[in-house]
Amino acid sequence: MTRQERRILLNNIIMFLSSAAAIAGMLFLFWIIGVLIYKGFTALNLDIFTYDMAPPGREESGLRNALVGQLMLVLGASLIGVPIGVLAGTYLSEYGGKKGRLARLIRDISDIMMSTPSIVIGAFIYALLVEPFGHFSGWAGIAALAVMMVPIVLRTTDDMLQLVPGSLREAAIALGAPKYKMILQVVYRGAKTGMLTGILLSIARIAGETAPLLFTSFSNNFFSTDLNQPIASLTVTMFNYATSPYDDWINQGWAAALILALFVLGANIIGRIIIRTKKGDR
Amino acid sequence: MNRLLDTIFHNTTRFFAISVLMVLAALFFVLFNEAKPAIDAFGLQFITNSKWAPNMDIFGGYPAIYGSIISTIIAMLIATPVAIGIAIFLSELAPPWIATIVGMAIELLAAIPSIIYGMWGLFYLAPILRDIWGGNGLGLATAGFVLSIMILPFMAAITRDAMKTTPPILKESAYGMGATRWEVLKDVVIPYVKSGIIGSIILALGRAIGETMAVTFVMGNSHKIPDSIFKPATSIPVTLANEFTEADTDLYYSSLFYLALILLVISFTVIAIAKFWFLRNLQEQRV
Numbered sequence: 301m302t303r304q305e306r307r308i309l310l311n312n313i314i315m316f317l318s319s320a321a322a323i324a325g326m327l328f329l330f331w332i333i334g335v336l337i338y339k340g341f342t343a344l345n346l347d348i349f350t351y352d353m354a355p356p357g358r359e360e361s362g363l364r365n366a367l368v369g370q371l372m373l374v375l376g377a378s379l380i381g382v383p384i385g386v387l388a389g390t391y392l393s394e395y396g397g398k399k400g401r402l403a404r405l406i407r408d409i410s411d412i413m414m415s416t417p418s419i420v421i422g423a424f425i426y427a428l429l430v431e432p433f434g435h436f437s438g439w440a441g442i443a444a445l446a447v448m449m450v451p452i453v454l455r456t457t458d459d460m461l462q463l464v465p466g467s468l469r470e471a472a473i474a475l476g477a478p479k480y481k482m483i484l485q486v487v488y489r490g491a492k493t494g495m496l497t498g499i500l501l502s503i504a505r506i507a508g509e510t511a512p513l514l515f516t517s518f519s520n521n522f523f524s525t526d527l528n529q530p531i532a533s534l535t536v537t538m539f540n541y542a543t544s545p546y547d548d549w550i551n552q553g554w555a556a557a558l559i560l561a562l563f564v565l566g567a568n569i570i571g572r573i574i575i576r577t578k579k580g581d582r
Numbered sequence: 583m584n585r586l587l588d589t590i591f592h593n594t595t596r597f598f599a600i601s602v603l604m605v606l607a608a609l610f611f612v613l614f615n616e617a618k619p620a621i622d623a624f625g626l627q628f629i630t631n632s633k634w635a636p637n638m639d640i641f642g643g644y645p646a647i648y649g650s651i652i653s654t655i656i657a658m659l660i661a662t663p664v665a666i667g668i669a670i671f672l673s674e675l676a677p678p679w680i681a682t683i684v685g686m687a688i689e690l691l692a693a694i695p696s697i698i699y700g701m702w703g704l705f706y707l708a709p710i711l712r713d714i715w716g717g718n719g720l721g722l723a724t725a726g727f728v729l730s731i732m733i734l735p736f737m738a739a740i741t742r743d744a745m746k747t748t749p750p751i752l753k754e755s756a757y758g759m760g761a762t763r764w765e766v767l768k769d770v771v772i773p774y775v776k777s778g779i780i781g782s783i784i785l786a787l788g789r790a791i792g793e794t795m796a797v798t799f800v801m802g803n804s805h806k807i808p809d810s811i812f813k814p815a816t817s818i819p820v821t822l823a824n825e826f827t828e829a830d831t832d833l834y835y836s837s838l839f840y841l842a843l844i845l846l847v848i849s850f851t852v853i854a855i856a857k858f859w860f861l862r863n864l865q866e867q868r869v
Contacts (some may be wrong), residue, residue, distance in 0.1 A: 307762050310764060311762035311765070314763075314764045315675060315763060315764065317667065317676065318667035318671050319667075319675060320672040321663060321666075321667025321668060321671070322664075322667055322668040322671035322672070324740070325668050326668075328821075329691050329734070330730070331696075331706075332694075332698070332702045332731070335705075336698060336702070339828065342658055343744055359700075367698055384598045387594060387599075388595065388601065389599075391592075391596050391599035392599060395592055395739035396599070402599075402600075405603070407602070408857065408858070409606050410602055411853075413604075413606060413858055415789060416609075416849060416850070416851045417791075417792025417819060417845055417846070417849050418843070418844065419792070419794040419822050419845075420609070420613070420792070420845055420846045421820045423607070423822060423826065423838070424612055424613060424842075426617075427612050427839070428608075428612060439655070445598055445795065446664075450601075450723075454599075456803075470801065478585070478587065478588050478755075479588050479592070480587055480590075480591035480593070483591070504693060507695070508695025508697070509695070510695070510697045510794070510795045511819065511823060514823055514826065515827055518827075522718065525605070534665075535695065535795075539798075543727050544700050552706075552836060554701070557695075557698050557701060560695055560698075561695065563692055563694060565693065565694070568690055569690070572686075
């Protein structure tokens with residue numbers, strides 16, 4: 301075998317291996333998606349949305365209370381996390397500067413916070429908001445999710461605001477606008493789509509979290525909208541149902557998984573479309 | 583009036599920005615404070631003590647720490663070559679339309695909640711592994727495998743992004759000299775993006791080690807150090823998820839916080855190394 305043939309052979313082997321790795325990896329991932337879609341749609345029916353969680357074997361059982369609880373938790377966390385994240389991100393981009401010491405430190409810490417194990421955040425909130433009050437509560441769940449959300453919103457806001465051209469800011473200042481007005485009316489407007497996408501993606505990210513809710517909002521078998529009490533969520537219900545020995549609970553767990561996945565993927569896809577259409581405009 | 587509003591706005595934004603630092607400080611402080619009784623009782627020996635006996639009020643973190651580390655190593659051993667393979671496939675081999683579709687699919691898969699990977703592992707992977715290896719199909723190997731599948735999309739996506747930063751002109755010059763694709767990869771692309779790839783791998787490792795939901799179902803939940811990776815074990819997040827609401831004595835509760843603190847320190851260190859050592863220059867922003 302000549303040297304050249306050897307080189308080509310080696311090249312083909314490596315390229316074959318990496319294609320095989322890609323195909324094998326994709327097969328596993330599609331397997332999971334296939335299972336999710338098949339099991340999810342088999343278990344999905346109207347009862348899921350109209351009845352509350354019930355003991356196994358009961359005809360009239362669904363996930364209504366878990367769906368409502370999940371929505372309340374995610375909405376509550378967003379109402380707290382988004383404004384804090386946006387304002388903090390505004391500080392980094394507009395006051396902190398690209399090289400500012402404090403701003404850089406906060407950016408680095410947020411990056412680390414984003415990857416902090418979510419169960420640790422659950423334990424943290426448990427010590428702060430569950431133990432002192434003596435009971436699990438929806439508020440604790442909201443707090444745990446909000447803690448996870450702030451660094452994500454902060455970083456995307458910071459990135460998106462920095463994309464707004466400096467000349468726009470200068471134009472507003474030159475017209476005599478005070479800085480806060482310049483930020484609120486010019487910078488935010490310029491970064492609107494990007495910020496919206498970032499917020500959407502951060503909501504999708506926290507909506508799928510289970511670990512921080514296990515011992516903060518806990519779960520509740522009954523319909524409840526009282527955030528001072530334990531509240532059911534789709535993810536914790538999935539956890540409880542999947543580890544149960546009852547087939548109808550396990551199936552409902554898959555239905556919950558599908559609803560959750562559709563929500564998360566939907567938010568991701570919408571976020572991407574928003575960004576894409578904006579790019580198309582330019 | 584405007585000046586007043588300006589000051590208020592400036593200080594409000596600064597307050598919330600600094601609150602991020604305060605939350606991190608509070609995180610360490612609260613965990614340490616809650617873990618204090620266990621730290622006083624067991625000291626650093628907690629890390630090497632392998633006896634976890636809640637009924638006797640004896641707690642050792644070694645089984646959980648061991649399980650976390652071994653399952654993460656297994657996950658990394660499986661996921662790293664596959665993720666790099668996918669990244670090579672996407673950035674060098676696939677025609678653009680396939681690369682776009684597969685690339686997008688991978689990014690979406692990275693967004694799937696981890697508990698779904700865990701459910702798949704419990705109901706589909708574990709029975710298959712049980713038939714192959716015997717036992718009940720739960721343990722470090724199963725957990726490592728599920729973890730590897732879970733971090734695969736994330737790892738492949740950021741490795742591909744890192745590879746894409748190679749300037750095309752460098753690759754073209756190598757091709758111009760008659761290099762094969764593999765030679766271009768080995769001698770041009772990989773040296774150029776080495777630190778980016780290593781950083782991505784460590785970042786994925788940081789995710790894997792703190793992951794709870796993907797492994798809780800398949801770990802088997804046993805506080806004995808298993809004599810094989812196919813036997814039930816535990817890990818720090820799994821112990822926390824399963825036992826937190828059961829802790830009935832102060833020392834039990836405090837020992838769980840000790841474990842949480844250890845996990846926080848490990849993941850903080852790992853992520854900091856990835857971010858500041860390897861990814862400093864790779865200005866990548868990923869939600």
